Amino acid sequence: MTLLNIPTATISRLVTYLRILEKLESAVVNRTSSKHLSDLAQVSAFQVRKDLAYFGRFGTRGMGYTVGVLKRELRRILGLTRPWNVVILGMGRLGQAIANYPGASEYEFSFVGLFDVDPHKIGNGVRHLTIEPMDSLEGFVKRLKAQGEGVEMGFLAVPPDKAQEAAQILVEAGVKGVLNFAPVVLQPRTLEGGGREGELAEEWKGVVVENVDFLAGMKRLAFYILNPNLKELEMEVSV
Amino acid sequence: MTLLNIPTATISRLVTYLRILEKLESAVVNRTSSKHLSDLAQVSAFQVRKDLAYFGRFGTRGMGYTVGVLKRELRRILGLTRPWNVVILGMGRLGQAIANYPGASEYEFSFVGLFDVDPHKIGNGVRHLTIEPMDSLEGFVKRLKAQGEGVEMGFLAVPPDKAQEAAQILVEAGVKGVLNFAPVVLQPRTLEGGGREGELAEEWKGVVVENVDFLAGMKRLAFYILNPNLKELEMEVSV
Numbered sequence: 209m210t211l212l213n214i215p216t217a218t219i220s221r222l223v224t225y226l227r228i229l230e231k232l233e234s235a236v237v238n239r240t241s242s243k244h245l246s247d248l249a250q251v252s253a254f255q256v257r258k259d260l261a262y263f264g265r266f267g268t269r270g271m272g273y274t275v276g277v278l279k280r281e282l283r284r285i286l287g288l289t290r291p292w293n294v295v296i297l298g299m300g301r302l303g304q305a306i307a308n309y310p311g312a313s314e315y316e317f318s319f320v321g322l323f324d325v326d327p328h329k330i331g332n333g334v335r336h337l338t339i340e341p342m343d344s345l346e347g348f349v350k351r352l353k354a355q356g357e358g359v360e361m362g363f364l365a366v367p368p369d370k371a372q373e374a375a376q377i378l379v380e381a382g383v384k385g386v387l388n389f390a391p392v393v394l395q396p397r398t399l400e401g402g403g404r405e406g407e408l409a410e411e412w413k414g415v416v417v418e419n420v421d422f423l424a425g426m427k428r429l430a431f432y433i434l435n436p437n438l439k440e441l442e443m444e445v446s447v
Numbered sequence: 448m449t450l451l452n453i454p455t456a457t458i459s460r461l462v463t464y465l466r467i468l469e470k471l472e473s474a475v476v477n478r479t480s481s482k483h484l485s486d487l488a489q490v491s492a493f494q495v496r497k498d499l500a501y502f503g504r505f506g507t508r509g510m511g512y513t514v515g516v517l518k519r520e521l522r523r524i525l526g527l528t529r530p531w532n533v534v535i536l537g538m539g540r541l542g543q544a545i546a547n548y549p550g551a552s553e554y555e556f557s558f559v560g561l562f563d564v565d566p567h568k569i570g571n572g573v574r575h576l577t578i579e580p581m582d583s584l585e586g587f588v589k590r591l592k593a594q595g596e597g598v599e600m601g602f603l604a605v606p607p608d609k610a611q612e613a614a615q616i617l618v619e620a621g622v623k624g625v626l627n628f629a630p631v632v633l634q635p636r637t638l639e640g641g642g643r644e645g646e647l648a649e650e651w652k653g654v655v656v657e658n659v660d661f662l663a664g665m666k667r668l669a670f671y672i673l674n675p676n677l678k679e680l681e682m683e684v685s686v
Contacts, residue, residue: 214677217456219670223663224632249632287669294665301544306661308540310606311630317665361668363661367549385672387664391550393463393488416671416678420664422545422602424462425626425657426533426556429600430526431458432655433624438453439655 218259222282224249225256229279241272283315291316293352293359295383297374298366299324299332299339302389306365307334320359321348342374346381353382361385368392379411386415391423457498461521463488464495468518480511522554530555532591532598534622536613537605538563538571538578541628545604546573559598560587581613585620592621600624607631618650625654630662 228248232240246253260266263285267273283289292315296303299322306312307319322334325342332339340348349359362378364371364386371390376397378386388394396412399405432439467487471479485492499505502524506512522528531554535542538561545551546558561573562581571578579587588598601617603610603625610629615636617625627633635651638644671678 215456216667216678217454219667220663222670223666226666227630227663228632248634250634285670286666287673288666292665292669301540301547305540305544309661311662312665314662315666360672361665384675385668387661387668389661391466393467395487395489414675416668416675418664418668418671420659420661422548422626422628422659423550423553424459424466425659426531426551426600427462427465427525427527427554428455428458429624429626429655429657430531431461431524432657433599434526436623436653436655439455 214262218262219286221249221251221255221259222286225259226279226282226286226288229275229282232275233279238275239272240275240278241267244272288315291318292361293318293320293357294361294363295319295321295323295345295348295359295378296363296365297323297342297345297378298364298370299326299329299334300365300367303363303365304334306363306389307337317361320352320357321345323348342377345377349381349383359383361387363387363389365389375417379415382411384415386417388417388419389421391421453501457501458525460488460490460494460498461525464498465518465521465525465527468514468521471514472518477514478511479514479517483511527554530557531600532557532559532596533600533602534558534560534562534584534587534598534617535602535604536562536581536584536617537603537609538565538568538573539604539606542602542604543573545602545628546576556600559591559596560584562587581616584616588620588622598622600626602626602628603633604628614656615650618654621650623654625656627656627658628660630660 225245228245242253242256246256249256266278266281294317296307296319303322307322313319319337322337322339323342323345324330324339329339330341352359360383362383362385364374364378366374368390371388371392372394375386375388375394386394394417396415397409399407399409464484467484481492481495485495488495505517505520533556535546535558542561546561552558558576561576561578562584563569563578564581568578569580591598599622601622601624603613605613607629610627610631611633614625614627614633625633633656635654636648638646638648
């Protein structure tokens, strides 16, 4: 199946639907519907059906969905049926909070390496891991690769003014997925001069970045506190 | 001006454009354009123009924008020209990381209160504040109100299974903006029985919630690592 243009908001909502389905399953609820899911996800039932329709047909018209089946389908769509090895760059308060967050190792996500530049942090233990120097990241990724493992995700929890540099270290080490916690837009390196000017540098090809930025969240919240009707309006218009 | 249905993604991007404009201003760049902004924000120039057009006309056709003017306009649109008092509920590692994050007190955001239920944390100092018991929140908000101040935003940094309960405490104290860090969809309380069944409970009316959820970020990232073309495609299609 070819996936056509899918809004990023749809992917965010699929994550939400999955979370709700897991909660329903653990409450031994076996059946659900677009209406039921939409109430719990705080979106419209039309939106639920539209989001799912990008990925095929689920459930039976008028009969709703089997919770366990839809949950498995969403896990498959999102790529949560395979293991993901994760490293964290920056082990200040935020990196520590992430590494220790309950549920962060759910599914097949595993923190396999923690890195920092601060000599006072390097060598310290966090859960079952030891903080390593940032410049050992590339060797670390290579060693795992030699063992038939990969590092697929890197979390940037460094200070904002170090995020671009840390991102470069991460992608040069061959990590293709970046979760960026810093309030900066990461800029991929492009080539200079010659016929390839402006082209993405090799290490940035295929790299995907997701941002989790609470400073931006504060600002969005300010807007919606001043314009509360816009949140409701959006739901109504999408029905 | 009446604001019609504005996508939440547009509000997120306005925050990004503002960040870029601030960076340009501090680099003493005075002029910019949709193309320039779009390169730095990693979106299409069409998208930049479309996002801004929701809020009026900025800049001059073919001449681009004055950095300082557009920055001030975006700050005004987002509501960042007035002070915002913020409380944090949950002072574990994540709450600590937020309270201490560099730049968290930029603009007019001020952390005015920190709350927890853990007797070992209550009384501890964090920056210029002292952690207070969660059940003193309502009195705290009232005292500020009596002084002509308000508490407009509450951050939920409690464990996931406590988020709904903490949200209820927050809105009952009269806080209308919730920044939720927990990987749960907050459910507003609705009325039961009588003619008003299903209606929002009084304390939830006008409440807006923004989610900043890194576990969801990990899952979105998994999807995009497996489907890297979807991110690029989205940009191309939107042109």
